[in-house]
Amino acid sequence: MADWREEFREGFKKLVDSAVVSGARQADVFQAAVEEIERLRVENDRDPDPADDESEAEIEEPANDWPAARP
Numbered sequence: 324m325a326d327w328r329e330e331f332r333e334g335f336k337k338l339v340d341s342a343v344v345s346g347a348r349q350a351d352v353f354q355a356a357v358e359e360i361e362r363l364r365v366e367n368d369r370d371p372d373p374a375d376d377e378s379e380a381e382i383e384e385p386a387n388d389w390p391a392a393r394p
Contacts, residue, residue: 335356342352 339349339352339356343349
């Protein structure tokens, strides 16, 4: 398996290239990436595992109102 950093690097390069081809300036794309990373860092500091939030929600029972479920 490839190193995750290499996969990340390639994906990031494609993202930057796509934005530049669409008309953005490369410096603006880099600045937006830095800002987004900082936003994610702050968000992670507030809630390090957002997946836990979903598990706290009330689980609804499935409905048995489909025709084959009736006796």
